[in-house]
Amino acid sequence: MKFPRKLSWRFLNLTTTIDLKVMEKRHCGIYVHIPFCRQKCRYCDFLSAPGDSKCIREYVSALKNEIRSYKEIASEYVADTIYFGGGTPSILEPEFVEEIVGELKGCFDLRNSEEFTFEVNPGTVTPQKLKGYKALGINRLSVGVQSTDDEKLRLLGRIHNFKEAVECVEAIKESGFDNFSLDVISALPGQSIKDYERDLEKIIGLEPKHISSYSLIIEPGTPFFKDYGEGGSKRGDLPDEETDRKMYALTKEMLKRAGYERYEISNYAKPGFQSKHNSSYWTGKEYFGLGLGASSLVNNVRYSNVRDLKEYFNDPSKHVIEERLDKAALMAEFMILGLRMVRGVSKKEFEKRFETGFDDIYGNVLKKLKPAGVITEEDDTVRLTDYGLDVSNSVFEEFL
């Protein structure tokens, strides 16, 4: 579906400029998608592909047009966080990032923005590039290390080995970035618990302020799916469920010992270094997703940009409405996303936001879940237990 710009904003229930001026500014996050990678990793189903310099140039120009198309509605918001994800944002030279940031500044109020994260793939940055990023106000880097074993990195189709990842982290530190996160993947083909333990030791040794740890998911449509998916000839190389669970438990244990607080199912941080941008998704804050295929949540409407690059180049402001969230959907989303956070959900906040008694809506769900040991309720807070976090998907179904 495509909306002429005016109708589109009317749909989003933001009527006239005069109205907008008198309304109090709302808070949002900004996500910018950079869909280019040097090469496609074999397990990856993200919206990303290799792109030559001409294509990247054209993309930056389309992205700037898209940002400009938000000028009117953006004046209503103050952006607390910015996140460049991908793909591989670090494929961009700082000059391109500067152009995009300049456009963002022209549309959004970024003055109070406290966190500006940029995803980095080792093998795509140099000390000069990092300095350039820093000069643009980027204050947090998220680095996809994924494994410390070169054989596994090759298998995954990563463009870097572990030595290059270490050099990347050293360059990050030398460039003055204190706040950086490292990603690691567990349950890789042929990986033993001992292997994964070594991975975690080396990752911790690089002293990141934040670690994201995910189990490998074999996504349909990827080369990995052919080998390791249902009926794949190498499926037997994947760690079994029991080993996967042990790796998951080991992550919690080792990172806790190393001083990382688990604050979300897959995310751990040193005190004060939780990702503000990702936390805002889990607390239901509005966000603008810019770039190919990016999703937004604005005024209770979830919409997505087109996923075809040619179509995006033709009209970067075209988007598709995915869902208009009614009150029931918003309440369920508030609970499901909020319970991903270890700190849980405040009943008072729920009641303030939805003007509805928490127990009237979820009293029976809690009565059912508490005896199962997956959820606890303490004063105003409802949170998943450790066991509840382990089986979170089945717990979340109860809130739908």
Ligand code: SF4
């Ligand atoms: S670098 Fe990231 S986004 Fe790009 S192909 Fe690999 S996993 Fe996918």
